Amino acid sequence: MNYEEALAAVSALAPRGWRLGLDRMHRFLELAQIKPAVKFIHITGTNGKGSVTATVQSILIEQGHRTGAFFSPFVYDPMERVQIGRSNLDRDSFARLATRLLAIGEGSGEDITEFEMKTAIGFAAWEEAECRWVALEVGLGGRFDATNVINGEVSVITSIGLDHTAILGNTLEEIAFEKSGIIKPGKPVVIGAIPDKARTTVEGVASQLSAPVWRLGQEVTWTVHEGGYRVRTPRAEYLAGWPKLAGPHQVGNMAVAIAACDAAGAIVSPDCVVKGVESVRLLGRMERRKIGTTTYILDGAHNQEAAAMLALTLSNSSDKIPVVAGMLAGHDPVAFFEPLKAHISELHLVPINFHRAVPPEVLAEQIAQLGLPVTVHQSVKLGLLSAQKSGSDILVTGSFYLVGEAGNLLTHLESRNQ
Secondary structure, eight states, rough: HHHHHHHHHTTTTGGGGOOOOSSSHHHOOOOHHHOOEEEEEEEEOSSSSSHHHHHHHHHHTTTTOOOEEEEESOOSOGGSEEEEEEOOOOOOHHHHHHHHHHHHHHHHTOOOHHHHHHHHHHHHHHHHTTTEEEEEESSSTTTTTGGSSSOEEEEEEEOOOOOSHHHHHHSSSHHHHHHHHGTTTTTTEEEEEOOOOHHHHHHHHHHTTTTTEBBBTTBBBEEETTTTEEEOOOSEEEEEEEEEEEEETTHHHHHHHHHHHHTTTOOOGGGGHHHHHTHHHHHHTSSEEETTTTTEEEEEOSHHHHHHEEHHHHHOOOOEEEEEEOOOOTTTTHHHHHHTTGGGEEEEOOOOSTHHHHHHHHHHHHHHGOOEEEEEEEHHHHHHHHHHHSOOOOOEESSSSHHHHHHHHHHHHHHHOO
């Protein structure tokens, strides 16, 4: 198959949905004879896991390691999911690997899911590229996620919040237990800023597995100096410089990423940590795109905790801004928009081209109690054009899928203006 055919064939597996469990994935990799000799830093969390994954990836690269990375979801290009170094998996390699693995998966009678197939393509690509280290982001939860077939050098839990409750559980303790499923016997786990109830659960699982625990704010701390932040772990102190990613919460994410690399034994050149931190690239997180006189802020926040962090970042400005938004089913829209309410001058709700998208008309009804000035549009393009009339900066948020659609539209508009 060529790239377009392979992508369509992998995407056609989407109706099988999320079918959590590891037996099917183990059998699939065995049939495909995929046994990558790779060291993994395995990262989960309700929020922050993409930022930590990108920072770990960048630090590993600057340490001189042959590095891979896995992101979930992608933002603009499906090839962003699997990376070699700082480059997306090239389309020819994707087509070749997908052709082979689809034949094996469909011939196995296992009904391999779309996410399992994409994960297997990553494993095959890193094996082929002879990667030494991989920053591996969990897709959903952790315990039964398809990525959890590996034995990572260190596990990372960035945050715990009430999201995907229909799948992961209705309490912080239940969600923490699912995410703690990536902790491996005797291997360290690095924990970000999480609620006490969730922390107790994580520490309980770690204790049962004799896994050392490094907690942000206890074993892992940071201080600020004239030359930037310094991060201290139980092993060493590192100059980290200034986080490349925007937002006050990114300092903690940076510290967790450095600690993860340290706990894994991946830091061989301490002086290069700062270059790794300051070279991070991550799409769709407070990403600014200026087209003409309008600045668009693209941020994939999609749950209550992420919205609160986004609101904190926006609080640096007293001006309200127009917001173009859409959401997927499974998230609480009232809880999402509540912390952002004080920063919204006008809200433009748009449809998202994804099977779990909530229609903008329905979303408008769900958040009516917030009293926001809402306009419903029939396309992302119409929402962007309407918001542009305000003459101010525009925030696009609510879903990475929406950010991807909007970003690609803006890229097309930018190319027309050049």
